[in-house]
Amino acid sequence: MLRFVLRRLLSALPTLLVIATLAFVLLHLTPGGPFDSDRVLVPQIQHSIEARFHLDEPLWRQYLRYLGDLAHGDLGPSFQYRNTSVNELIAQGMPVDLAIGGTAMLLALLLGGSIGLLAATRAGSWRDRLPMSLAMLGISVPLFVTAPLLILVFAIQLQWLPAGDWVSGSWRHLLLPSVALALPFTAYIARIVRSAAIEALASPFIRAARAKGLPARSIVLRHALKPTLMPLVSFLGPALAGVLTGSIVIEQVFGLPGIGRYFVTGALNRDYTLVTGITVLYGALIIAMNLLVDLCYGWLDPRVRARQ
Amino acid sequence: MNPLTRGEGPWQRSWRRFQAQRSARWALGLLGLIVALCLLVPALSPHDYATPSWTHIFRRPSWRDGAWFGTDGLGRDLLVRVMWGCRISLLVGIAASLVSVLIGVAWGTAAGYIGGRTDGLLMRTVDVLYSVPFIPLVIVLEVLFGRNFLLVFVAIGAVSWLDIARIVRGQTMAIRSHSYIEAALALGLRTPAVIWRHVIPNLLGLVIVYATLTVPSVILFEALLSFLGLGVQAPLASLGSLVADGANEMQANPYLLVIPAAFLATIILCLNYLGDALRDALDPRHD
Numbered sequence: 343m344l345r346f347v348l349r350r351l352l353s354a355l356p357t358l359l360v361i362a363t364l365a366f367v368l369l370h371l372t373p374g375g376p377f378d379s380d381r382v383l384v385p386q387i388q389h390s391i392e393a394r395f396h397l398d399e400p401l402w403r404q405y406l407r408y409l410g411d412l413a414h415g416d417l418g419p420s421f422q423y424r425n426t427s428v429n430e431l432i433a434q435g436m437p438v439d440l441a442i443g444g445t446a447m448l449l450a451l452l453l454g455g456s457i458g459l460l461a462a463t464r465a466g467s468w469r470d471r472l473p474m475s476l477a478m479l480g481i482s483v484p485l486f487v488t489a490p491l492l493i494l495v496f497a498i499q500l501q502w503l504p505a506g507d508w509v510s511g512s513w514r515h516l517l518l519p520s521v522a523l524a525l526p527f528t529a530y531i532a533r534i535v536r537s538a539a540i541e542a543l544a545s546p547f548i549r550a551a552r553a554k555g556l557p558a559r560s561i562v563l564r565h566a567l568k569p570t571l572m573p574l575v576s577f578l579g580p581a582l583a584g585v586l587t588g589s590i591v592i593e594q595v596f597g598l599p600g601i602g603r604y605f606v607t608g609a610l611n612r613d614y615t616l617v618t619g620i621t622v623l624y625g626a627l628i629i630a631m632n633l634l635v636d637l638c639y640g641w642l643d644p645r646v647r648a649r650q
Numbered sequence: 651m652n653p654l655t656r657g658e659g660p661w662q663r664s665w666r667r668f669q670a671q672r673s674a675r676w677a678l679g680l681l682g683l684i685v686a687l688c689l690l691v692p693a694l695s696p697h698d699y700a701t702p703s704w705t706h707i708f709r710r711p712s713w714r715d716g717a718w719f720g721t722d723g724l725g726r727d728l729l730v731r732v733m734w735g736c737r738i739s740l741l742v743g744i745a746a747s748l749v750s751v752l753i754g755v756a757w758g759t760a761a762g763y764i765g766g767r768t769d770g771l772l773m774r775t776v777d778v779l780y781s782v783p784f785i786p787l788v789i790v791l792e793v794l795f796g797r798n799f800l801l802v803f804v805a806i807g808a809v810s811w812l813d814i815a816r817i818v819r820g821q822t823m824a825i826r827s828h829s830y831i832e833a834a835l836a837l838g839l840r841t842p843a844v845i846w847r848h849v850i851p852n853l854l855g856l857v858i859v860y861a862t863l864t865v866p867s868v869i870l871f872e873a874l875l876s877f878l879g880l881g882v883q884a885p886l887a888s889l890g891s892l893v894a895d896g897a898n899e900m901q902a903n904p905y906l907l908v909i910p911a912a913f914l915a916t917i918i919l920c921l922n923y924l925g926d927a928l929r930d931a932l933d934p935r936h937d
Contacts, residue, residue: 357778482918486877487911490897624783
């Protein structure tokens with residue numbers, strides 16, 4: 343178990359290296375630099391700025407320097423926000439994204455999971471078909487449509503909740519963005535759980551449990567739940583990637599001070615270090631999630647545990 | 651037709667099962683209607699998608715005006731613009747899906763059929779690429795290179811082939827172990843011919859299903875890029891950019907948001923239903 347985790351962590355390093363290299367090379371290949379502007383700077387000033395950020399060095403020196411800093415966990419200084427490091431910017435924006443993304447994931451898992459289970463136990467009836475049609479609608483309407491509509495209804499028409507802005511620790515400000523972010527994932531999870539639960543409920547060990555005369559509730563919750571969770575767990579990796587992308591949209595629509603906003607403005611201003619840093623962070627999050635997924639497999643299925 | 655008197659091929663059986671699903675017939679019909687409309691309407695309409703008309707700003711949808719979907723803030727006919735948006739979205743969706751299917755099938759069959767070290771190398775690459783946050787990267791690239799339509803294709807194709815490659819590899823390994831492959835090899839068929847004549851046809855059902863499900867996700871991604879202002883160039887519109895424009899006007903003129911959003915949702919909904927129906931129809935375990 344410990345060896346499995348260690349091996350996986352070790353194999354994550356080359357992956358992170360690829361991501362960092364990809365982001366670094368792509369950004370430096372693009373036309374335009376971070377200090378291009380309409381004003382022509384005095385050559386000395388231009389030169390001293392470039393020297394400060396090591397932009398006057400050959401590209402391979404810059405690359406090695408970046409990797410060296412990265413190995414120490416230092417993502418470098420931001421070009422755009424003077425005197426602020428990328429680490430500080432991420433530390434500022436991260437709590438917002440964690441709050442919204444975490445709430446959304448939790449909502450989607452609880453809500454989608456229970457809808458899927460309930461639909462599976464009533465497969466074929468209207469109590470299955472109605473929520474599943476809604477789920478199909480949920481995965482078909484993109485985030486950037488539902489988010490403005492939610493604002494229109496709950497913030498502008500009904501005036502129940504604020505239409506954006508961010509007050510740390512206030513659930514009223516948290517609710518609308520998290521619900522908007524959670525909706526498509528709730529729909530996905532409901533569909534995945536339903537089809538997995540139907541398959542699990544048709545398997546022989548469930549028939550055995552039924553034959554023993556166990557009550558339906560304990561058959562579903564104690565016996566069918568674990569195999570049902572397997573496909574759900576493999577969805578967590580793509581789900582995290584989706585939440586990261588979604589949070590960029592959500593931050594834009596609701597005007598929230600998260601990382602996604604830095605990401606887009608950073609790209610617009612050729613802020614190499616900021617964009618590379620956030621890309622590496624996203625990659626590390628996805629790698630961590632994939633490792634968690636594999637550990638969950640082992641927990642859910644003893645056959646996998648033996649192989650690990 | 652009685653299957654006992656006349657044999658029924660696997661494709662015929664799949665088609666029969668496909669047609670038996672009501673949701674599939676509806677989805678196919680609606681999608682066909684939208685395709686026909688978006689081909690015909692811009693050709694027949696007296697309006698075009700680009701020319702502003704300062705005397706017709708923000709006309710509400712009405713039958714009498716001739717502007718059935720109303721007009722936008724520049725007085726352009728929303729019907730024509732939405733139809734152009736459907737054209738662009740469907741085109742991007744189909745083209746990028748084809749790219750990803752081609753790469754994914756080639757990659758997956760190579761890994762699954764050759765196996766061994768090649769398989770390890772190819773699939774490790776896929777694992778690594780899975781961890782790359784592509785969508786943020788594409789957003790960055792779009793910003794940096796300016797809105798390049800070709801880049802959207804390439805980027806989307808590059809992101810979405812990973813799933814197909816994984817699925818195709820697994821299926822190819824299963825097919826490889828069948829005795830008809832051994833028989834074909836024993837008869838002296840060369841490897842490329844075996845792959846082309848025996849492996850690919852058996853993958854086809856699976857690939858069709860996943861290609862159908864890739865199209866809506868690609869359309870959504872293109873719409874997302876357009877929503878962020880990184881997709882098609884104005885004055886051309888995709889459904890995503892129309893939704894983005896509509897979202898800015900939603901308080902005063904909600905129809906500008908609702909109509910393109912409804913078309914986008916309908917197209918995605920139909921394609922998702924179609925994919926589900928195809929999966930049920932092509933899965934030999936059913937029936």
